[in-house]
Amino acid sequence: MTRINRDSIAYVVIIIFCIVMLTWAIPTYTPAYPGYGASAALVPNVAIGVMLFMACLSLFFVGMASYLKKPLPVEEREFPEDLNDGSGFTQLGRTDMKHLTAIMLPCVLLVVAIEYIGYALASVAFLMILQYIIGCRKWMQLTVVATVLTAVLYVTMRYGFGVPVPGPQFF
Amino acid sequence: MEMIFAGLMDSISPASLMFVVVGVAIGVLVGAIPGINGPMAIALFIPITYYMTPLTAIGFLVGLNKGAFFGGAVSAVLLRTPGTPEAAATAWDGYPLTQQGKGEKALRMALYSSVAGDFLSTIVLVVIAAPLAAVALFMGPAEIFALISVALTVIAGIGTTSISRGLIAAGLGITVGLIGTEPVTALPRLAFDIYQLEGGLSLIPVAIGLLAFSEIIIQMERFTGKGGGAEHAATVFSSKREDRLLSLKEFFSNARTLLRGTLIGIGVGAMPGLGAPVASFMSYDQAMKRSKQKDQFGKGALEGIGASESANSSVVAASLIPLFVLGIPGNLAAAMLMGAFMIHGMQPGPLLFKENAQLMYGIYGSLLLASGFLLVVGRFGMRWFCKAVNIPSLILYPIVVFTCIMGSYLGRSSMFDVVVMLVFSFVGYFMRKFDYSYVAFLIGFILAPEWERALQQVVIISQHDTYMFFQRPVAVALMVLTFFVVARTFWGSIHAGRKKRAAEAAVAAVGQHKGD
Incomplete structure (x- = not known):
């Protein structure tokens, strides 16, 4: 462009x-x-x-x-x-649009899913998908990062700030 | 005097001290990670300040910002990848020193220069802000309206690559900032029958979307489907004492450069629109021109690191001068701090010193303490912070993305704010790609309600008499300045284009002449 x-x-x-x-x-x-x-x-x-x-x-x-x-x-x-290409303008092509969709879609799905399946399940699934999208293929790393981050934010919100996590409370 | 003492005592309360230290440590850590800068960190951490007192919240965020400015130098020195834009000039001399095994010495120079610049700048803020605010109290709504107009045009004009795109971004920011309850009728405006919009948009999701999430989406472009990791820094430092430590003689031989850098940083920081990168490059340029060892610049001159770091760190406190005196944020970090003040029910500006004097002196205390803590945290945590630059992006980015989402939710415990954050990350993504200033947008968004309030007051007081505005010479002068800024920037860009074309034509003519 x-x-x-x-x-x-x-x-x-x-x-x-x-x-x-x-x-x-x-x-x-x-x-x-x-x-x-x-x-x-x-x-x-x-x-x-x-x-x-x-x-x-x-x-x-x-x-x-x-x-x-x-x-x-x-x-x-x-x-x-x-600048991406040094030609005086930023690139915005089909690949960038695909990338944007690949990142935004799981975020939108998270917002919807969290209301139905709760914070824990939706967040773990979201984080695993996101890591996979940006190229992580190690299943152990995917699972550990997703689970630990979900748990840390759960504890911080629930017990640190006293804020209820979004969606149904499963635990 | 009682207020000053009470405020300073508040700033040394255990909670306040703890949050300033934590803020500085987190700031250095996030600043060291390439891709995360001070304003982005403030946007991410503002939601948790909801649960703090105003003093601890502001102390924490100021500490975070100060820490991030030094943190940017860590990756600049070790990786040649500035953690923050203002640390770019630091990389020019810091990285060559790292290659020579003197990375620790370079980092020490960066730290001591940052602390020196920051401390002196904070002293200037403490000394001049309150007296200037007392003068600013004489301004009426007409002057405030004109002043905000000037600030928006300056930020749209100077802080962007094109004034037309800057003004478009500021206009959009103002429009978004006007969503919510209209001040005169107290009825919803531009709420599109969505009840959550009737109270207006909260700064937190808008700022997180524009500053953090959209930036992370663009940074993740490098990795989509390919996988990737962080560049590994050369953190193996020399064991030789002279390569690791910075002697007093080495530091003080650069005192003049540091002082010059600090003064440049204060000047640039106090002016709306110009950011820390400008101060940093200007100071580096001056240091190189005036140095006796010009040839050493770019090859590992401690003077270059000192010039860059003293200037960019002194911008932090100096950018609070227009915020505290006039209620106008000079840069993005100040805009985010303004948002934090507003979240805690305070409107930055000259009245702040009158209505919240004790708090203001408490903030001064926290600002000074943050400089001291930066020295301690930076000095003792240096080797630990160096490891932060090696955090793999594949782990870092999902953490930042999820923190953005949950941070937006945390502010008002509302999933609607998450949706708002996603919408503004989409807007921010295209603003970055199409080269529109998100800084102008955000400052327009923050200043819009105050700008409209001032206009309404002018109209109501003058009873629709437009000549009232012309009876206020300061307001008229400021409005003339607004038009001058627009005209000057337009003319500047057209003139630069002509000059470039003329130069290209001259080069082509010379080439043709030689060919003949």
Whole structure:
């Protein structure tokens, strides 16, 4: 993905988000003006308005740069070595999306499962799956890390802070 | 005087002392682990401070932050992988010393420089914050509104690679910060009929998602499906006394560099938007320019380590100056500390000294003690902390991920907060990938309610008279400064682009000329 592609996609998404906020979300989910002070919609409108203006302006610059085949303005970086490929932008491809899904999916499943099968079972399963996803293939390590971490956090929450663990209490 | 004494006595209570020591030790440990930095550690540990008193909570978090700044130097020196961004300059001279078997000496220099910079900076904070806060008390809502506007633009402009993306991030942060009860009507706003949103979003899940979880997802990209482990550090230190120990002569021969680094760190830390990495690089650059042994820099100069560490550590206390005086966080760590203050029912700003004087002097005491504890913990735990850099990532990352999830739950014992954390980790992931400033987002999120409150007060007091704003010269000056910052940053980026293109054209012309 080139920097022009990356920026264009982001600005278009932001512009759509801003339009949805300005035309639907803010008018629908903001209290009516009470007759004194500033309207409850003023600051959200200003914040979203600034976002919309900046996104449109930047999209215009990106479009012009693309049309005139000129490079985009220089972006000074403190740590160029942080970039994945050294080409001036971060990579975001199919592999990254797969990785993101592989990490987020077990997290979402944990949130759902914890309500049904309880903290202990859901957490142990989640930690084992997570370790497997990031490449651990030693079953002993998978089991020990998952069990010990679940137990430590259980004891810390239950007896250290007096907070009930989420989900049904099996022990 | 009574308040000062009572506050200092509070700071030496056993609980307070214990939490400061624990905070420093955990801070050094997490700072030493590459990939975990101070603000991330604060975000992860804020939930447990719910169960502490305000003084122990702030003392613990400040200790954690101070420890993390030195901890970053451990992996920088041993692995050449800075544990925290501000330790990057430390690696340039620290790692060559490790290769020469003088890693322990390099770490000692880093520790003593960190402690010196941090202690002096804390003294400056103690001396100037309260008098400045007394002056800041004369500011009205118009000035506060204008000041927050300046802070947000400066953070969006200076702290990011593009001001437009910085302002977009700040705008999004403000919008998210406005979710919840609207201050004038006391009715829910932007809650989308979700009752958990009616009270607003808690800082803890938002910060954990943006700072910690999204970062860990990106770091785990290296390992997905491939497996992996930590790089192993060269922790075998030389047994020769002169290679291990740092003599007083060696330390004090760099006194001028340390003092300069500390002053740079204080200056940079006190300005919103500029972070510790800026101070560190600036100090290193100045040290190299003024040194008599310029050729030694990059090859293992103790002066280079001292310059970098004294500057980045002095930022910690200095960044609390705008927070304590104006209620504006200068950097991410200060923003997280502001969140911790708010969780404990206090609003950082000039009124803090008036309403919670005893607590403030207690915090001063804890800050000073944390500097001393950093010296003790760092000195005696040095070899132990060196082992932390070798923790395998395959064990570390699941621990951090699970701590993020349970930390989000712990704040309000609510699974909804876990969902919020996951949503913001998703947002944070794309903000990092698309190069949007999560710092600007987070500071916008934290300052949004105060910004709106100030605006509402201006409108109500002035009875919709917009000219009222123009009768406040300080507010007008600050608003002019806001527009100046935006214009200057835009102009700077366009000008830099032109200069680069001109330079490239010149190089191409010279090449063509030579070819002819």
